[in-house]
Amino acid sequence: VTTIKDVAALAGVSPATASRVLSGNPATSPESRDRVAAAVAHLDFKPNAQARALRSAHTQTIGLLVSDIRNPFFADLAHAVEQAALEAGYVTLLGNANEQTSQQDLYLDAMISQRVDGIIVAPQGDGSGSIKSLIARKIPTIFVDRVISGLDVPSVTTDSDTGIRQAVAHLVAMGHTRIGYIAGPQNVSTGHDRLNAYVRAMKSAGLIVEPDLMFYGDFQADSGSAGVHAFLSLADPPTAILAADSLMAIGALAMLTRQGVQLGSRTALVAFDDIEWFALLKPALSVISHSAEDMGATAVQLLKQVIDGESPSSVQLPSELIVRASSSERLRARRK
Amino acid sequence: VTTIKDVAALAGVSPATASRVLSGNPATSPESRDRVAAAVAHLDFKPNAQARALRSAHTQTIGLLVSDIRNPFFADLAHAVEQAALEAGYVTLLGNANEQTSQQDLYLDAMISQRVDGIIVAPQGDGSGSIKSLIARKIPTIFVDRVISGLDVPSVTTDSDTGIRQAVAHLVAMGHTRIGYIAGPQNVSTGHDRLNAYVRAMKSAGLIVEPDLMFYGDFQADSGSAGVHAFLSLADPPTAILAADSLMAIGALAMLTRQGVQLGSRTALVAFDDIEWFALLKPALSVISHSAEDMGATAVQLLKQVIDGESPSSVQLPSELIVRASSSERLRARRK
DNA sequence: CTGAAAGCGCTTACAG
DNA sequence: CTGAAAGCGCTTACAG
Numbered sequence: 213v214t215t216i217k218d219v220a221a222l223a224g225v226s227p228a229t230a231s232r233v234l235s236g237n238p239a240t241s242p243e244s245r246d247r248v249a250a251a252v253a254h255l256d257f258k259p260n261a262q263a264r265a266l267r268s269a270h271t272q273t274i275g276l277l278v279s280d281i282r283n284p285f286f287a288d289l290a291h292a293v294e295q296a297a298l299e300a301g302y303v304t305l306l307g308n309a310n311e312q313t314s315q316q317d318l319y320l321d322a323m324i325s326q327r328v329d330g331i332i333v334a335p336q337g338d339g340s341g342s343i344k345s346l347i348a349r350k351i352p353t354i355f356v357d358r359v360i361s362g363l364d365v366p367s368v369t370t371d372s373d374t375g376i377r378q379a380v381a382h383l384v385a386m387g388h389t390r391i392g393y394i395a396g397p398q399n400v401s402t403g404h405d406r407l408n409a410y411v412r413a414m415k416s417a418g419l420i421v422e423p424d425l426m427f428y429g430d431f432q433a434d435s436g437s438a439g440v441h442a443f444l445s446l447a448d449p450p451t452a453i454l455a456a457d458s459l460m461a462i463g464a465l466a467m468l469t470r471q472g473v474q475l476g477s478r479t480a481l482v483a484f485d486d487i488e489w490f491a492l493l494k495p496a497l498s499v500i501s502h503s504a505e506d507m508g509a510t511a512v513q514l515l516k517q518v519i520d521g522e523s524p525s526s527v528q529l530p531s532e533l534i535v536r537a538s539s540s541e542r543l544r545a546r547r548k
Numbered sequence: 549v550t551t552i553k554d555v556a557a558l559a560g561v562s563p564a565t566a567s568r569v570l571s572g573n574p575a576t577s578p579e580s581r582d583r584v585a586a587a588v589a590h591l592d593f594k595p596n597a598q599a600r601a602l603r604s605a606h607t608q609t610i611g612l613l614v615s616d617i618r619n620p621f622f623a624d625l626a627h628a629v630e631q632a633a634l635e636a637g638y639v640t641l642l643g644n645a646n647e648q649t650s651q652q653d654l655y656l657d658a659m660i661s662q663r664v665d666g667i668i669v670a671p672q673g674d675g676s677g678s679i680k681s682l683i684a685r686k687i688p689t690i691f692v693d694r695v696i697s698g699l700d701v702p703s704v705t706t707d708s709d710t711g712i713r714q715a716v717a718h719l720v721a722m723g724h725t726r727i728g729y730i731a732g733p734q735n736v737s738t739g740h741d742r743l744n745a746y747v748r749a750m751k752s753a754g755l756i757v758e759p760d761l762m763f764y765g766d767f768q769a770d771s772g773s774a775g776v777h778a779f780l781s782l783a784d785p786p787t788a789i790l791a792a793d794s795l796m797a798i799g800a801l802a803m804l805t806r807q808g809v810q811l812g813s814r815t816a817l818v819a820f821d822d823i824e825w826f827a828l829l830k831p832a833l834s835v836i837s838h839s840a841e842d843m844g845a846t847a848v849q850l851l852k853q854v855i856d857g858e859s860p861s862s863v864q865l866p867s868e869l870i871v872r873a874s875s876s877e878r879l880r881a882r883r884k
Numbered sequence: 885c886t887g888a889a890a891g892c893g894c895t896t897a898c899a900g
Numbered sequence: 901c902t903g904a905a906a907g908c909g910c911t912t913a914c915a916g
Contacts (some may be wrong), residue, residue: 213685215909227888231911241885256681261661262598262607263909266892271598273658281642287623294617294644298651303658306617306642308630315634322609322639325597326662345592349549432698433824462825468827488769489798494807494830551893562903567895577901599893602908886916892909900902 214255219427222255223247223336234259236282238304250459273303274515277316277333278399279358280431281308283459284487286334293332293510300516302329309333313337318484320346330515335360336400342523352518359403366518368510372402372445372484373409375500375531378540379482380413382453382498382533383452387543388480392425392450394439394460403431406456425450429460436463451479451543458485460496480539484531495537550591559585570595571747601663610638610851611659613652613669615694615736616767617644619795619875621840622670622821625692628844629668636852638665647767649673656682666851671737686800688854692847693757694737702854703862704846708738708820709745711836711867712790716749718834719788719867723879724816728761728786730775739767742792742820761786765796772799780807787815787879794821812824816875818866838867 220230225244232240233248247531251257265271276293278286290306295303305328307319307347311531313336320342330352335343339360344352347363355367393410396403407426414421427442429435436455440463443449455461461483473479475495485488486501510527556566561580569584587593594811601607612629614622630640641664643655649672656678659667671679675696682689683699691703719727729746732826733738745764750757763778772791776799779785791797794881797819809815811831819826822837846863853860 213909216719216911217909227909228887228911229885232886237912237913239885244885256684258657258660258681260602260663260909261658262601262663263892264661264911265598266596266602266894267908267911268892273662281617282620282623282625282627284618284620287620290642291618291646292646298654303643303655306644308627308642310627310631318634319639321594322597324594325600326609327598345594348592351586356900462828465825465828489801489825490609492798492801492829525785549893552895553893563893564895564903564905565901568902571895573896580901596893599908600895602893602910603895604908731913887914889914890912892911894908895905898903898905 213416214257216257216259217357218255218537219248219251219257230534253494268330269274271327272302273305273306273326273328275319275326275328275331275333277307277309277319277323277331279309279311279316279334279336280459283431283457285458285485288504289508291507293512296509296512300306300512301341309336311336313341317342319483324349324351330354330519332356332511332515334358338399339363351516354511354515354518356507361401366412366514368507368514369402369526369528369533370502370507371405371528372531373412375484375502375533376409377413377416379393379498379500380410380417380453382535383454383482383539384419386452386455386480386539386541388452389419390425390448390450390452391419392427392439392453394427394429394436394453394455394464396429396431396456396460398428399423400431403456410454429456431457431459432496433463433466435510436460436465436548438463439465439469440464452482452539453480454482456484457492458483458487461485465493465497477541477544480541480543482533482539486534491536493538498536498539499534500531501534502529550593552593552595552707554591555584555587557595558591559583598644604663605771606665607663608638609641609664609821610664610848611641611643611655611662611664611667611669613643613645613655613659613667615645615647615652615670615672616795619767619793621794621821624840625844628841629848630697632845632848638849644668645672647672649677654677660685660687666690666855668692668847668851673700674735681786688851690851692843697737700722702850703861704843704850705864706738706838706843706867707863707864708836708867709868711753711820711838712742712745713749714869715790715834715836716746716753717873719771719790719816719818719875720753720755722788722816722875722877724788725755726761726784726786727743727755727788727790728763728775728791730772730791730794730800731764732765732767732796734764736767739792746790762824764873765792767793767794767795769799769802772796772801773803774799774805776800776807780809788818789816790818790820790873794819794823794826797821801829801833811874813877813880816877816879818869818875821869827872834875835870835871836867
């Protein structure tokens, strides 16, 4: 393997000078710069990031840990973070917790060991394990999408409340009173907050919140199917369903289809998270939309501030109901 | 920061012994093991991967570079690689080329600098740039999904031919003779191979391949829309459309919907790549299916073999037509 | 502007 | 089974 010594030898300078040229230190002569540049090109030299990181404080690398890369929202988020990080001169190491705290800890440990300059994480669990290590080591950290209560970490989250309030109000206006809710896991902040928002919205619409109309899912597709299955087996099923994320909405839709239930004037569906092709479904799916692009770009911005020693405030991004055909028909009474 | 010296001091052993315990070297006494383990736990010590990598030959880290993380096929592939790598004791660093050769080179350089033990890449471009460096350095490399011709790198690809032949034959059986094809970029092997497969399949069905019925897209959604737009402006538009990947199929569908064209007895659509929710569309979308899970698991397996000094053969995975409602009606003649 | 030297945090022959 | 020592490939005060 070629090292900086080889480059220095070929250029006829010391390794120190070669290093200065490589890192853009202005204390170099134009002649040295040319000779070193030529040697680097000739040898196709790539500096060893490990050795470099061992001496300097930073690696120009950040970690991004998402909870489920197959969830389109997180794929979009990953893309947005990567692009923003690249512009800021950082390479992103992406890890996927796969909704498991153990896997989250594994990746977090790997990122700590890699000495990333900072970490953006959609956290799982209660803040024990590697999340705790992260904070104890004062590694610059930003929470995205979700937070862990009690931890003083800057975050970028969505104000789910507004969108959910709009959705419930809209469904009520369409004549629905039995609005079923497929919730996310309650040990995840978004799961918990969105359920609370639903309960508040129902109450402020003057509706009774029945335990039977709340199904506890896990943000994955199968639990959306299970939720619909449970709802359909009720003596008096809900006429509208609100799913707390896109994957559960997909699962819900699959089960509705399988059971022969058509979306329309008797059954409405609204999903949290806007996915491009939701608009292509027949009927097109109403959604509560929030921007993965904004979330990713903002997270990188906050992380840069933390790396620079600042203490940025947390940011809440808006959510908004987009009404499409899946919920826009007035409820017609069911046949007896 | 705590180092192995702190651990050694607290445990009352030398750094050498602490290092041996940490790396599972059997030449350690049970007592040393206990004392070091206790010290590690007490100090929450995480070894510096950089320093470790600088001495030892491997980092237990692999790089995965996909061409577009927002393409569900690659998100599934990333998930599969990550899980298989984890089981083999590797952490995956995921990069996203975003269908740009410049960005591919950036990530590849970063991965080389990080001294990953191996790289799995869905390559762009002609094999110059950092792909060349990769090979010159003899860094264990596997191509997935795509290849670069002329490079002797083990690969895991899909046999697109079978699926496309089945799709064309099926459409012909349904009465279609004007079958439009929305192709991927021709400088990418999958784009090129699939177009060739279409041409061959058309010929063997005795159909004329008209240039007007081939649209050159770029594997992204917008180009699918553009393809449909072009087709619809023909004097005699195709009655069936085959799109070379899922994103272009989504774009195609969006444009068909916008133009008020219903899928059914007058217009059929088949997509390459099976995405979970394609089955939920109305009508459900016919697809040429291939498994991202198998591809990811196989790629990790091949990479392990290369890392171990073996020379595995390339693997071709099957593709298969799945007929759904979007193409299963017999063609009815258009009104004049 | 440049070079010699020390050192980042580990690991690994070597000797015992 | 253990420790002292050398060294991985860089960077960075230090002195000139």
